[in-house]
Amino acid sequence: xxxxxxxxxxxxxxxxxxxxxxxxxxxxxxxxxxxxxxxxxxxxxxxxxxxxxxxxxxxxxxxxxxxxxxxxxxxxxxxxxxxxxxxxxxxxxxxxxxxxxxxxxxxxxxxxxxxxxxxxxxxxxxxxxxxxxxxxxxxxxxxxxxxxxxxxxxxxxxxxxxxxxxxxxxxxxxxxxxxxxxxxxxxxxxxxxxxxxxxxxxxxxxxxxxxxxxxxxxxxxxxxxxxxxxxxxxxxxxxxxxxxxxxxxxxxxxxxxxxxxxxxxxxxxxxxxxxxxxxxxxxxxxxxxxxxxxxxxxxxxxxxxxxxxxxxxxxxxxxxxxxxxxxxxxxxxxxxxxxxxxxxxxxxxxxxxxxxxxxxxx
Ligand code: IPM
Ligand code: MN
Numbered sequence: 569x570x571x572x573x574x575x576x577x578x579x580x581x582x583x584x585x586x587x588x589x590x591x592x593x594x595x596x597x598x599x600x601x602x603x604x605x606x607x608x609x610x611x612x613x614x615x616x617x618x619x620x621x622x623x624x625x626x627x628x629x630x631x632x633x634x635x636x637x638x639x640x641x642x643x644x645x646x647x648x649x650x651x652x653x654x655x656x657x658x659x660x661x662x663x664x665x666x667x668x669x670x671x672x673x674x675x676x677x678x679x680x681x682x683x684x685x686x687x688x689x690x691x692x693x694x695x696x697x698x699x700x701x702x703x704x705x706x707x708x709x710x711x712x713x714x715x716x717x718x719x720x721x722x723x724x725x726x727x728x729x730x731x732x733x734x735x736x737x738x739x740x741x742x743x744x745x746x747x748x749x750x751x752x753x754x755x756x757x758x759x760x761x762x763x764x765x766x767x768x769x770x771x772x773x774x775x776x777x778x779x780x781x782x783x784x785x786x787x788x789x790x791x792x793x794x795x796x797x798x799x800x801x802x803x804x805x806x807x808x809x810x811x812x813x814x815x816x817x818x819x820x821x822x823x824x825x826x827x828x829x830x831x832x833x834x835x836x837x838x839x840x841x842x843x844x845x846x847x848x849x850x851x852x853x854x855x856x857x858x859x860x861x862x863x864x865x866x867x868x869x870x871x872x873x874x875x876x877x878x879x880x881x882x883x884x885x886x887x888x889x890x891x892x893x894x895x896x897x898x899x900x901x902x903x904x905x906x907x908x909x910x911x912x913x914x915x916x917x918x919x920x921x922x923x924x925x926x927x928x929x930x
Contacts, residue, residue: 572604572607573635574609576609578847579612582639584907588859588911595919599922609626616660622658623667636839638840639842670838672834675700675703675812676830681695683823701805709725712726742777752783752803754783755786756786756807827861828864832869834872842862856896863914866882867882889910894909
């Protein structure tokens, strides 16, 4: 298969981890005889440094002309604590999601058996935990009208949702639940917010078309607590943009490291794949960042374009690295594997695993 991939490494550790994912995609090309064409472009703080714009037109163009986007991370401390900053790296990511119509953000969480002891929760609470968050990504308070009074003392952010916006992601989440353990939990704040009541109404109605899926509801405050008390109760979580942002960071630590969590952002046309971790500027350039989230994002990319066997091989290679403890210091502080060694190990394993399977097939 020939596939055009836009590459947006971004800021901080973004370039280092993306490099490992690309290494693994090259291994897939070699093992399975595909041809991937990568086009790299700037986004985030690095794009601001070059052009003044966190999402330059040229970058958007590259993304629109590619079938899929592999994204690293964006964000730079020099913008974080300056409330008066007019341009911010994050605006680039938000604009990209909106322009590409990526309304569904999928964040799977799986606890690896050999890592249960690295979880901040007790091993018996997390062993076998496996759920997926469907976060709405192009609506809600992130994209509503923002105001600041002339004297700078009153500010507002509007949270708005339409039936259409809720319905399209609800179908995606129900389909996912149907293919998994047939449970869907809608997280909202319907005791307070009008938008949440609309979510409940629309999701309940759509649920009638998926009778095999059990639908339940949790208020977001309770959900935050349940995530710690009993994370194994979840199968597919569906939620709006802001709650999904918060809940997914909370969920990410259950498996022992945020450096393991990948995500896919999909719409009707384009799709983008990125680790859920941020740019971790303190870790940049030190060869300590965990590349697994980025590599697993590449495996979600492969699944998305129909290369299921290739995606499974990448996941198997990641499993092998974790089992053999070939992991970065976030997972093994006493180990001596850096970002690129972990990337090399996984890339080689992809080729090995594939050869082994093909050999057994003959
Ligand atoms: C995420 C990030 C982004 C978000 C930021 C960087 C804008 O936290 O992808 O979860 O809030 O959506
Ligand atoms: Mn976030």
